[in-house]
Every structure is written in C-alpha cells, then in structure tokens.
C-alpha cells in the first residue's frame with residue numbers, strides 16, 4: 001500500500017465520510033494522487049462511496065467511508081480481576097466468531113492479585129481466542145486502565161498494580177501479530193468521536209466518572225495524549241490540598257471526592273451519625289452493604305443526606321470541568337460512567353450550571369454538554385479506531401520508534 005493510500009485510510013478513519021477534495025486538503029496530496037489512491041482503495045474493497053455532498057455550483061461530490069474489509073481485530077478489555085475479548089471488523093462493526101456460538105471469550109482472577117495474574121491471564125485469553133477463531137486476525141487492540149505510552153507500554157496502572165509493563169510488546173511476541181494498547185477512557189473518547197454522540201465534532205472532551213475519574217480529548221479524530229501518554233488524569237486534579245490521601249501520593253485529588261468509591265465511602269461514614277437517612281434501611285441495616293445502587297435509590301427518594309453528599313461532590317466536579325473547558329475550549333463535553341448513570345439529568349444540570357458560572361463568556365452560549373451515546377460500547381469500538389490510527393498512521397512515516405516500525409509490519 002502506498003503512503004498516499006494509507007493517508008486516505010487514516011483520514012477516513014479520523015473524519016469520514018469525506019470527499020476527494022477534502023481528502024486532498026487533509027492529506028496534502030495532489031488531486032491526481034488522491035484520485036489514484038481512492039480508485040485503488042475502492043477497487044481493493046477498503047473504501048466505499050457513502051452519499052454525496054453539494055459542492056460549489058458543480059456536480060455533487062461523492063463522499064467516501066471505510067468499507068467492511070473482512071480484517072478482524074481482537075479487542076480486549078482489561079479490568080481488575082477480569083479481561084474479555086470480542087472480534088471487530090476494521091470498519092468498527094462487531095463480527096461473530098467462526099464458531100458463531102456467541103459465547104464471550106473471557107478470563108478472570110482475584111482482583112487483588114492483578115499485578116501477578118494479569119499477564120498470564122491475557123496470554124491464556126489470546127491463545128484461546130486464536131484457537132477458537134477460524135483464521136488469523138489482523139491484530140489486537142487492548143484497553144487498560146492506567147497511563148499507557150504510544151508504543152503500548154503500561155507506564156503505571158494502579159487498578160492493575162502494573163508499572164512499566166511492555167504489554168504491547170508482550171502481545172506481539174506471544175502471537176506474532178501487531179498489537180496496540182490504549183487507556184480505556186481515551187478509547188471510549190475515540191469511540192464516541194467516531195460512532196457516538198461526538199460524531200462530526202472537531203474537539204471533543206470526554207469525562208468518565210466511575211471507579212476512577214478520567215478524561216479523553218479528541219481533536220479532528222486524533223487523541224491528545226501528552227508527551228508521555230498521561231494527559232487526562234482528571235482524577236488526580238487537586239481540589240482540596242488538605243483532603244484525603246490518594247494512591248498517587250498526593251492529597252485531596254478529585255478521584256478521592258467524586259468517584260464511585262469516594263461517594264459510597266462518604267455516604268457510609270455520614271450515615272453513622274444521621275439516624276434519619278433512608279440509606280441505613282436500604283442497606284438492610286448493614287452499612288457495609290451501602291453501594292452505588294443503594295445511593296441511587298436514596299437519591300431518587302430525596303434522602304437529604306445522600307443528596308447533600310452527591311451535590312457537594314458534583315459541585316467540585318463542575319468547577320474542575322469548567323476549568324478544563326476554559327483550558328481546552330471544546331465544542332462538546334460528553335459524560336459517562338457509573339457515577340453519571342446515578343442521576344444523569346442532575347449531573348448534566350450541575351455541569352452546565354458550573355460551566356455557565358465559571359466558564360468564559362465566549363462559549364457559554366455554544367458549548368454542548370451531554371451524556372455519551374454508546375455507554376460501555378464506546379471503549380470497545382474506540383479501540384478499533386486506535387488500532388487504525390496506529391496501523392495506518394505509524395506506517396510510512398520516518399523517524400518512528402523501532403516498536404512502531406515493527407507494529408506496522
């Protein structure tokens with residue numbers, strides 16, 4: 001494949017559907033070079049026409065998108081104690097395995113033993129996937145919670161207990177196939193950008209409020225990762241320097257105040273002194289059984305204690321969100337995760353109010369703050385977009401690292 005063809009595929013992955021003239025502007029290729037690349041890719045089944053776009057006076061121009069290719073990507077999600085694998089076409093649609101049994105490929109281990117168990121478990125999962133899958137896949141895309149560098153090295157993952165684990169390299173060695181690794185929130189941001197509520201946005205800010213808190217920023221279909229891959233560690237924004245200690249070594253991080261464990265912990269502590277709260281009753285009298293579901297029921301019942309805990313935490317989250325919006329100036333902010341699902345309308349109202357109050361006047365009128373559309377699916381599908389980005393973007397460009405050069409072959 002020529003480098004112009006790869007550029008066409010890359011930009012259709014990031015921003016498709018696109019016309020030939022748009023592809024010319026984005027790839028920097030001449031009209032002839034783009035025409036030749038589009039003809040060749042269409043003939044080989046990589047791309048297909050998808051409607052037309054009115055052009056200035058002349059005939060409407062054909063728009064192009066990626067076509068289903070038959071190339072399979074094994075997408076792996078890893079959480080503490082669990083990993084699962086599903087097959088996707090390179091165009092982002094899920095495909096049945098050759099066995100067609102619909103049975104999920106997954107593997108589990110004791111969550112608190114993740115540091116020792118996760119790599120052997122992943123190797124077992126991939127071995128089983130290859131033996132069940134009818135033919136050789138094109139590669140792997142793995143979603144992991146933590147700080148991942150662009151070459152697939154897990155620099156730090158506190159949920160999995162990993163540090164400096166060359167996960168991408170291991171996968172390539174175990175299977176002989178290309179592999180990419182991405183942070184799970186970044187992958188979800190790419191998923192919403194490519195197929196979900198962020199489709200067509202130039203600058204998407206994605207907030208994930210769950211067991212931890214993270215952020216993904218996608219500009220023109222490309223993920224912003226920072227210089228080491230750790231951009232978006234929103235959970236470690238200091239919001240209260242005297243606050244509770246965090247695993248990162250600092251105090252009063254946002255994740256210690258507004259994540260799922262933080263909310264559950266705070267409500268459980270306060271309910272000891274508040275005999276009136278329905279939370280005690282909802283947990284069957286056992287305060288160790290307070291979880292996000294019981295908090296949700298107490299919140300829906302208008303319980304004053306739980307309402308106060310949630311509103312105080314979300315007010316902090318709102319101020320941080322407004323500051324991030326001031327910093328990055330996105331077109332749209334999308335919110336997802338278990339804590340958002342606790343009461344989506346209340347969360348969105350809180351964030352919108354905070355951005356109206358603390359944001360700059362320039363975008364108060366135009367910024368859109370909404371929930372994600374794909375939920376958990378965003379992460380799975382976004383990993384396919386990440387594979388394409390590395391596969392087509394890393395190849396054909398000089399000066400990349402040896403790892404990326406290998407990835408491209």
Ligand SMILES: [Zn+2]
Pocket residue numbers: 235236246247248249250253255
């Ligand atoms: Zn922290």
